[in-house]
Structures are given as structure tokens and as C-alpha cells.
Amino acid sequence: MNNKLMVKVWIAILATAIILLGVGAIYIHDNLSTYFIYYAKHIPHAEGTNPEMVFILDHLDDMGESSIKGLRYDTDGYNAIIKDDSFSVRQGAFITSAKYEVSIYKGTDEEMYRLYFFDKSGKFYSYYYQKADVWKDVYDKSDIRKQEAQGYVDEVINPIVDKMEVKPKVNLQWLFNKKYQERFSDE
Numbered sequence: 001m002n003n004k005l006m007v008k009v010w011i012a013i014l015a016t017a018i019i020l021l022g023v024g025a026i027y028i029h030d031n032l033s034t035y036f037i038y039y040a041k042h043i044p045h046a047e048g049t050n051p052e053m054v055f056i057l058d059h060l061d062d063m064g065e066s067s068i069k070g071l072r073y074d075t076d077g078y079n080a081i082i083k084d085d086s087f088s089v090r091q092g093a094f095i096t097s098a099k100y101e102v103s104i105y106k107g108t109d110e111e112m113y114r115l116y117f118f119d120k121s122g123k124f125y126s127y128y129y130q131k132a133d134v135w136k137d138v139y140d141k142s143d144i145r146k147q148e149a150q151g152y153v154d155e156v157i158n159p160i161v162d163k164m165e166v167k168p169k170v171n172l173q174w175l176f177n178k179k180y181q182e183r184f185s186d187e
Contacts, residue, residue: 029168032176033062035168037161039176045184046100048146053157054183057081057100058093068159081156089156092117098125107132116149120182124149 032039040055044099056063060079066072074080080090086105092098098117107114111129118124127145 028172028175031068031168031170031172032179033059033186035166035172036176037165038167039173039179041161041165043177043181043184045181046121046123048123049184050118050150050153050157051180051184052122053089053100053153054120054122055116056157057089063164066160068163071156071159081160083152083156087152089153102149104152111138113158116145116152122153 036055036059037052040051043051045051051082060073060081061075063073066081070084072082074082074088074090078091078093080088082088088103088105089102090101092101096111097116099120100118102116102118104114107129110132112132112135113128113130115128116124117126117128124146125141127140127142127149129140130136131138
């Protein structure tokens with residue numbers, strides 16, 4: 001073989017490899033983005049973490065309009081899922097250290113500005129309210145508040161998971177786990 005032919009063969013091989021790698025990368029990204037609810041539900045995670053909530057809120061603007069009765073999505077600013085205009089599960093505002101929050105819209109006679117705070121893995125870490133009579137900030141990390149917070153999250157997230165979870169044709173759970181599992185492990 002002459003040198004010109006050899007160069008052309010190597011260029012063709014290199015171009016084919018680059019095209020295949022590009023197509024493969026696009027397919028993998030599309031697969032992980034399309035089936036993120038399935039993968040989030042099946043990722044091994046530490047007790048108390050909530051991968052479904054985290055991934056749904058982080059990808060809410062890619063999900064379109066809600067077709068679930070009583071839920072609507074607000075993607076203008078912080079991503080939020082609003083339940084019957086009574087409470088929302090949302091990404092945390094930058095004024096707090098919380099990555100995710102449950103915000104209760106109506107206060108009680110004793111508690112105003114009610115919020116449940118979650119960290120980056122969706123793990124509950126505090127309930128906040130202001131005492132209505134003296135406007136004092138109160139933080140509560142009790143198990144009762146943790147159960148209340150999980151109840152609000154379940155009320156919103158479970159119907160979305162039930163409706164939108166689709167099993168992928170090519171299961172890349174191992175790759176999803178490799179990419180995200182550390183975030184949901186005990187630290």
C-alpha cells in the first residue's frame with residue numbers, strides 16, 4: 001500500500017470513531033435525561049434521602065405541564081410543584097442554606113411562615129416557623145416534623161413518579177448510579 005492510501009484509511013477510521021463516540025455520548029445523555037425518574041427511584045441511597053424529589057425538582061423545567069390533577073409546576077425562578085394552592089415542594093431560595101423546601105402557604109394561630117428544609121440529597125434537616133404572638137424564629141428537628149415533611153413530599157412526588165416512571169429500553173442504571181450515588185450516600 002502506498003502512503004496516500006494509508007493516510008486516507010487512517011483518516012476514515014478516525015472520523016468513524018469520532019462520529020460513533022459522538023452518537024454514543026448523545027444517546028447516553030438522552031437516555032439518562034429521559035428515564036431519570038426510573039433511575040432515581042432505583043438508585044441505592046441512604047435512609048432519609050429522597051432522590052426522586054431531588055431529580056424531579058432539578059429537571060422540572062424539562063417535564064412540560066403537569067397532567068396530574070391538583071398539581072401544577074412553576075418553573076419561573078425556583079422550580080416548584082404546587083399542590084392545590086395549599087403548599088409547594090420547591091428548590092430552596094438562596095436566602096437559606098436549604099437546597100429544597102416544603103413551603104406551607106397558610107399559617108396557623110401559633111405558627112407563621114412554615115417551611116421544612118432539606119439538604120442536597122433530599123434529607124430533612126429542619127422545620128422553621130415564626131411564633132405568631134411574638135414573631136420569634138423557631139427551628140424544630142424532631143422526628144414528628146421529619147414525618148410531616150415526608151408526608152408533604154410524598155403527597156406531591158409519588159403521583160408524579162407513578163405517572164411518569166417508564167422503564168428504559170436500554171437500562172443504564174449502573175452509569176446513573178456511578179454518576180450520582182455518592183450524593184445520596186451517608187456522608
